[in-house]
Amino acid sequence: MTSFDAFRHSFQLADTHLSYLDMGQGPVLLLGHSYLWDSQMWCEQLEVLAKQFRVIAVDLHGHGLSGSVPPRVNSLRIVADDMLALMDDLNIKEFSILGLSVGAMWGAELALKAPARVQTLVMMDSFIGFEPEITRAKYYGMLDAITAAGGIPGPMIDAIVPLFFSNSPDERHTSAFAASLTSLEGARIADIERMGRLVFGRRDTMDDVHKLTLPVLIMVGVEDKARSVLESYLMHEAIDGSKLVHIPAAGHISCLEQSAFVNDALLAFFSKHLH
Incomplete structure (x- = not known):
């Protein structure tokens, strides 16, 4: 995997810090990764997008090289506040958001919070409505078990990775992801538990989608087990003028599994709407 260490920076907040990559020049793209991953999830997109855009890929609170999840951060709206504070610190007035999974969830909140500043929104393998009750209870149970164990037990890793x-x-x-889960311990386990409850207990942002009047691209892996194609279809139906793209032979982390297809779709969308 390519090392992007030379592009890494840190943004200090009052009670934590956000680590981020800053690459390229041009219209700004703010990238948000999936729960349990970090900005390296975008390794197949970073260099490609940075040829035409300024790409800022943030590590979510409690993930990657970012600091812990402080008590103040108790909703995705607060996460969006912190991401907007980062943009303010960098003196970036207008930007687009490319989010996958929870990255799209806080991305939608940010687009609603600062509609004059967010130019386009891409939501990949995500759902901004309520977490279905059955899956929320399942994930909360897994978080309880992880907290009790002080780490992610091997059998649970075997269940999570697929x-x-x-x-x-x-x-x-799959091996690299399993290894990253195995390495989580101590304070990072507490961060994962806190952020997990925040993500799976999120509000129903679908209540406000009529306010999303910017260009929206929704993409989903057709074999995504964590976020169904149906959920992407529901968002597409609810967001006027949005575009829906199915990613063949891809699961939840579609940007890794079908990078060429994803890169082509992203470049076509951004090139159409950003100048």
């Missing part, structure tokens, strides 16, 4: 990939995944991707 949720993020297609039916025929690349073993390099």
Whole structure:
């Protein structure tokens, strides 16, 4: 995997810090990754997008090289506040958002919060409505078990990893993800538990989608087990003028599994709407 360390920076908040990559020049793209991942999830997109755009890929609170999840951060709206504070600190007035999973969830909140500043929104493998009650209870139970164990037990890792990939995944991707989950311990486990409850207990942002009047691209892996194609279809139906793209042979982390397809779709969308 390419090292992007030379592009890494840190943004200090009062009670934590956000680590982020800042690459390229041009219209600004703010990238948000999936729960349990970090900005390296975008490794196949960063160099491609940075040829035409300024790409800022943030590590979510409690993930990657960012600081812990402070008590103040108790909703995705607060996460969006902190991301907007980062844009303010960088003196960036207008930007687009490219989010996958929770990255799209806080991305939608940010687009609603600052409609004059967010130019376009891409939501990949996500759902901004309520977490269905059955899956929320399942995930809360898993978080309870992880907290009690002080880490993610091996059998649970074996259950979690397939949720993020297609039916025929690349073993390099699954092995690397499993290793990253195995390495989580101590304070990071507390962060994962806190952020997990925040994500799966999120509000129903679908109540406000009529306010999303900017260009919106919705993309979903057709083999996504964590966020169904149906959920993307529901968002597409609810967001006037949005575009829906199905990503073939891809699971939840579609940007890794079908990077060429995803890159082409992203470049076509951004090139159409950003100048």
